[in-house]
Amino acid sequence: MNKDPRKVELKKAWSEQEHRKVIASLPMPPQDLRDLFDHLEDDGAAECDPTLRVTTEFLPKRGLDVERIVPWSREHGGHCDCEVFANIEDEFSEILGKYDHAA
Ligand SMILES: [Zn+2]
Known part of the structure; x- marks a missing residue:
């Protein structure tokens, strides 16, 4: 079966859009x-x-808003440093990897 090229394009556009949404x-x-x-x-x-x-300690050194990031971190399963690394890295590494390639 041939793949419909328009569907392939759509899927690609969708995933790029999703990707941008996650980054945003x-x-x-x-x-x-x-x-x-x-x-x-x-x-x-x-x-x-x-x-x-x-x-x-890391966030303010980058001028980042701790008050905003900590609740976000907890929401994604990062309640302590090792969980940030384990859970959030796990959730976002793929999308950050993609970001890296695009840069
Ligand atoms: Zn921990």
Whole structure:
């Protein structure tokens, strides 16, 4: 069976749109989120308090709004540093990876 090229195009457009929507829903620039994951991987996630100490120290250094990002983090299963790394990285790494390729 041949694939309808218009359907393929539509699907591609849809996923790009979804991708942009997810990026737009992030409470910080995607690059900062990636850097946060890197930072947690190097320092923090392994020796979780368990609080968001490393995350909440990192955010203001980037001029990011802790008050806005912490509730977002909890909503996505990141209640402490190791959970931010485990759950949020898991949820967004693919989309951030795509962002990386597009950049
Ligand atoms: Zn933890």
